[in-house]
Amino acid sequence: MAKRPNSRVIRAARTYTIDEAATALGVSTGTVRSWVKAGLPLMKSQRPFLILGDTLRSFLQDRAAGAKVTLQPDQLYCLTCKAARTPMGHMVDCIPQTDKTARLLGLCDVCGGTCNRMIGNAQIEQIVRIFSVAMKDGSTA
Template sequence: MAKRPNPRAIKAARTYTVEEAAIALGVSIGTIRSWVKSGLPLMKSQRPFLILGGALRGFLEGRAKAAKAPLQADQLYCLSCKAGRTPMGLMVDCIPQTPKTARLLGLCEVCGGTCNRIISQTKIDQFSRIFEIAIKEGRQA
């Protein structure tokens, strides 16, 4: 089962039964039914109830967009809190990931868990004005 269904797996010009939509997205039938209860429109004029592909795709894209919360400049994403948090003492480690990206790692002020943020290596100087950065060696892909 997919954690986040891919809206591109749905053809916008097609109609789907609840079962077909579940198979196309790799989710359970119950998941599709819960989406219907939370606002996914159905064509109820005949049975089996049909879901317009465009409506399903729009519903999934809307949910994904609503779930995203951009981080402020002084925040990293806390994996425990599942929210943007300021690292303890504004101290972070910078670990190169690829030739173009680096990962900022710190400790959450709220729970003490790991916080991280992927940034462009060209922006390390910009973030060094906000955070106290210690550059570590990392493996590049």
């Protein structure tokens, strides 16, 4: 999966050429050009064309905000459908990730693909009320 560019590396008071913007964000120049086609404004009064840092930063933040999906308590994120879905039969596997987090995995009710959700360990008690949870160690919660 592609990594999202970090808009915080862009300085708001600076102007960037397409090449400079691509280098600063760690993406290709073709990616920046596709953003221009998608609506990123350029200063075209002279060559090379320039992008205002503040405009580039807000463009990236708007794209990131549009990509976020809000999940209801009984939903996981389907990696195939790219949408919030209820897992088949409300059955999920709970896999510990760190001392404080766990991953819920299930199958999408629509396409049968993998559904995913990260939760805090403190939320496991709430999740058990909603889903039939199988813990990674083989126990059932």
